[in-house]
Amino acid sequence: MQAINFLLTGVGGQGVLTSSDIVAEAGLAAGHDAKKSEIHGFSQRGGVVESHVRWAEKVFSPVSAPGEVDYLVAFEPLEAARWVGWLRPGGVVLVDPHTVDPLSVSSGDLTYPDMADIETALQARSDQVTFVHGMEIAQRLGNPRMANTVLLGTLSTYLDVPVETWLQVIGQRLKPKYVEANHTAFLEGRESRG
């Protein structure tokens, strides 16, 4: 098979790393070789977090090259714009429109770009850009911190992996008491694609 490359990005604490664990595990459960890689260190204190996942028959590098990412999953719009250059032209972008102001905006002089401009920049790279209201849905479900699970649900609709496999992987990754709520969030994410 041709490698399938994912890049998940967001802000520290949004669940980027756990989400990418789940994508990698789902790939493995579906019979692929899978690797995932991220850096967590100094820059992740309230900073940008990005994590790569690759599925293939045999994966060598755990990190994709710019221009080779098939699925860019961004839990924050500014981060979608920051990483869109990694997307394969025509690849899929899923982005939560909920913004998290960086300190350079909230206590500095920089301005957060207009959402319309972000959308234009994303669409210049691909016509497959979808805004998934993960935060909004998760808040409605009673826990804003499940926004990432909603986006994973949407992502799953693009991939040839049975929904049961995803639910099982999520079930194995989370503490039992949180599984049911996250399953609900995941399924809402699947439906939100329409």
Add this chain to the structure above:
Amino acid sequence: MRKLLSGNEAIALGAWAAGVKFASAYPGTPSTEILENLFGYAGLKAEWASNEKVALDAAAGAALVGARALAAMKHVGLNVAADTFFSLSYTGVEAGLVIVSSDDPGTFSSQNEQDNRQYARFAKVPCLEPSDSQEAKDFVAVALDLSEEFDTPVLLRSTTRLSHSKTVVEVEIPKARPADGNGHLTFPKNPQKYVIIPAHARQRHPIVEARIRRLGEWAESAAINRLEWGDRRLGIVTTGMAYQYAREVFGGVSYLKLGMSYPLPMGLIRDFCQGVEKLIVVEELDPFFEEQIRAAGIRVDAGKDIFPMTGEFTVQIMRDVAVKAGLVGAPAPLETAEPAAVTLSLPHRPPAFCPGCPHRSVFYALRKQKLQVSGDIGCYSIGVLPPFNAMNTILSMGAGLGMAHGMGQAGVEEKFVAVIGDSTFFHTGLPALASTVYNKGVVTTIVLDNLTTAMTGGQQNPGARIEIEPVVRALGVKHVWTVDAFDQKGVEKAIKEAVAIQDEPTVVVVHGSCVLIEGYRPKPVVAVDAESCAACGVCFRVGCPAILKSEEIFTKNDKNKALIDPLLCVGCEICLQVCPFHAIYKTRVGSAAEGPATADLADTSQDVGDRQN
């Protein structure tokens, strides 16, 4: 069973499966999770040491009484442990001893990107270098066997990318872990070997030289040095993560993939060279292989003359180099749907103190009091960034105290302080403070006691069982303040009083829990009363990610009022205390970080790194 494991998880599994009985480490990105994972295994003792030298000393002790042992550290940690490391090469071991060094090409969370393979050569110790998690697991067992067979400590070198990437590992849980040599542990009774006085050391040195020659012979036929014959027009000598990138870029050429970075199998390399038309050496950081291969008189067609010496390799970097050198064809250009219609200016997202961080009050005070700051390694290095800009120097672990002392002794005229975290204080701060007291230096040391080693995700340090103020007093410091980190006025007052004393050393212990440690309880969030907010901007200067610019403009100064994000606020109330207009008030709304909200898929403890608090 096939499982996705990070390099660090795999090293821990490998150590346990190979019968390691004792493991010690000091936390440091990217090595931290090795020991964290070992805590999860039965039948071995794993513990955090106060620094890397102590960790290696303890592991050496275990190995000398006959128990397999492991010490783990980040690359710069081996600098701290180097004294022991070099002598251990001379003494050798009774049971297997593996030292894991996690290097940081790319300097993601370190002070430098030193290539610790050089330490292997320097200390004449073998070095193994895995390229994925399966090898990371397997090589631990190889290292321990080698250690016993050749009577030497063995260095296992990881990198950030290996340690923090997850790849598939075939996990076989052994029915029984290997038992210790003869089943009982005894003190070594061989002073000629283990009491390394000059007379003994002189006798050991030739043994060390002979050992490394024998290891070189072993390497010639070692299974971990693998020949992969393909297209013989190009042969690549490589190791570690560089091998994985090379496979992506160069495809089906021939590879000599070395699992042992030192000593090198020169015969094997010579044969490989003769079997290919062109030989290149692909290695991250230093030309460690390349120089030795060239020195052996083997033809190398390209190495560091085309590949970068600095930074982490990526597929992109390697491909660009290879294309430019004519080693591979250029990939097809990307076909973008349309050129970007807008050029966005993207605001950067610098690291910041978490909402509720106990360091905030200190750096707000340091900036306000315009003090010069001799800093140290930990989350508080964020104090160098806006809006605080309150740190002049950071050098190495524990260096902040000694440097401040030297600055004072040299006669610097400005008012200054040294800041150091609780874990760093126990790491190398203690001897520095003792030296200052002895030498009658005049330094104000601020110990940021957040009850954990925070930057690496929250590991315990001796501070969990040893109170800092009595230690400081016992060292002879007479003027000591212990203050609550969340009492802004108290923090400011203590620092002011301490700095005012100009004839003796002073210490201010600022006590307050890190928000990331288990059991942290956030308080109800605070909010801005927009009516009272005068858009003065003071609260923005506490550098809290939860404080945002409101869209509402205060007409008198045409500036944005403040707004607090209830999803991020944990109710530490520092902003409330600094607001001159009393426009911030307590609410009864629980923080989103509280209770079932941790249902988050996120595991914040993994979103953080670096060596210190």
